[in-house]
Amino acid sequence: MSPGMNQKRSDHAQRPDLLAARERLPERLATELDRFERHLCWERGMSDHTVRAYVADVVSLLEQLVGDDEVEHGIEEIDIALLRAWLAAEHERGTSRSTLARRAASARAFTSWAHARGYLSGDPGPRLRIPRKQRQLPSVLRRDQAESVLRSSEAGSEQEDPVALRDHAVLELLYATGVRVSELCRLDRGDVDHESLVLRVVGKGDRQRAVPFGTPADRALRRWLDSGRSRLERSASGDALFLGARGGRLNPRSARRIVYESVGTVQDAARIGPHGLRHSAATHLLEGGADLRSVQELLGHATLSTTQLYTHVTVERLKAIHERTHPRS
Template sequence: MNRTSSERPDASARRDRLSEEAADAVERFERHARWERGMSAHTVRAYVSDVVSLLTHVEKENENDRGVAGLDAAALRAWLAAEHDRGAGRATLARRAASARAFTAWAHARGLLEVDPGPRLSTPKRPRRLPSVLRRDQAESMLDSSEDGVRAEDPVALRDHAVLELLYATGVRVSELCGLDHGDVDHERCVLRVVGKGDKQRTVPFGVPAARALEHWLGQGRPALARSGSGDALFLGVRGGRLNPRTARRIVYESAGAVRGAPRIGPHGLRHSTATHLLEGGADLRSVQELLGHATLSTTQLYTHVTVERLKAIHERTHPRS
């Protein structure tokens, strides 16, 4: 049976213990999620792992029901209850319920289930926590420190500074940044062509500081790291391959962590910071939604909560009758 190399070992081991019918259903669902629904590799891994856990639980509890046939509302609830007993939090349970609903809807559409039990499955809503973000002065301090450390003879420093500037300027996801090629950058117009979730393309502008950092990286840094197999990748690792998202995350964590008083954030926190600063500067929600590549406006609206909370904190700290 073919599997993605990135699948977690524990999920792979449990998958091997499934009945042939269940394992085949998982294989087909994985292809559906990856190729038909265009889910990211990370989401596919999570969904497949959850479905394997669900089917393992059902087959263990009901030896007479092998495969998908044993899935009903009671089985789904019993699985989630068992996951809760193992210590899964509300956010994890919400995601696993979403995985189960996606799988049962697919199985019903393919004729593997007569009735889809997914819509009858309810879980506590995930609490929408306000994301940690940098203040504007903290973001400027992080980028200034990064620029101070740049040396023309140090290609890694040039790369790291360009990564930080571009992430903050555009608010793109770290996977989107690492997937950029030379041809995705329009230097004259200062815009990126980004391929986001579901293979949807969007155009994202960036400013002068990011353009300058990118120019230095491409002119002095990238040629020093490029190898015969580097291809068209915009950002490279030290061995000349395409920059790994883990490396980009480390760059952000270390750079933000060096700023006094700044929250511990990674690329996603920097994306939150970009959105917050845009809204604080007067950008409208629709524009920010398009820049970030959000499918729905409600996702972007989370950032208005951040700005309101900041206003409340400032009011309480400075107003004489707060």
């Protein structure tokens, strides 16, 4: 097993229940699970978080396959009846609808891989009905609330404190571009084109996209790079665009804290983190007249249906305004 794979396995080991269940698997199944994990990491290019989730789900499925008896079992025994029984057992345990949907997606990915590798003569995955998620409308800031967050952070950066300069640049860039917090933290200085006002972003599945940003975000970035970054820079900083207080690359947890604390200062604002700013940016783009396809490309959504969620947000807000203000609502 490669060093990189060992690192990912150590990430999974952070969950003792998963590690114990994995260790209990027969050697043959454990080996095939390792191969599936490598497939997710290196061939499909999934994020560490997604790989952990998929592997955990498949461990649960293989536990269902093995059961309590001591008979040797193999992947070739997986069929639609086993998959349905596994999901039914998960449902009985009170697993949420969204988690059941992910479990089913993980199982389908596993059976598709097993069939392609010749472990399964047929693929039962497509026959497994994935429970529909109950999609909830995301919480978003109103435009005036977003402006208040950014004005407040800009005022806080006036003393040229490096952390305050960084925090303001983080907020401006998240709202200006709608990038994911993981994408923001992976940015290097070379990914910013100040002349064209465009970011080069690497998203899910290692897909690259160009994302424009405006003058306020550029101004905040320049102040951070000119007056703040060098004061936090250490030997471990590398070329990271944003740095933590100790000089390493800013991590998503710290970025989330920046957003939560900043939004928390605005009266009546929804409690949101970086993903809430992403939702807000998408909603405000659509309210301003942007078309769905453009917003899809900016956000890096693989399918248009994901972006269409934001049209429901704008409609619900319009309905609320209508009910509140129209004399015959």
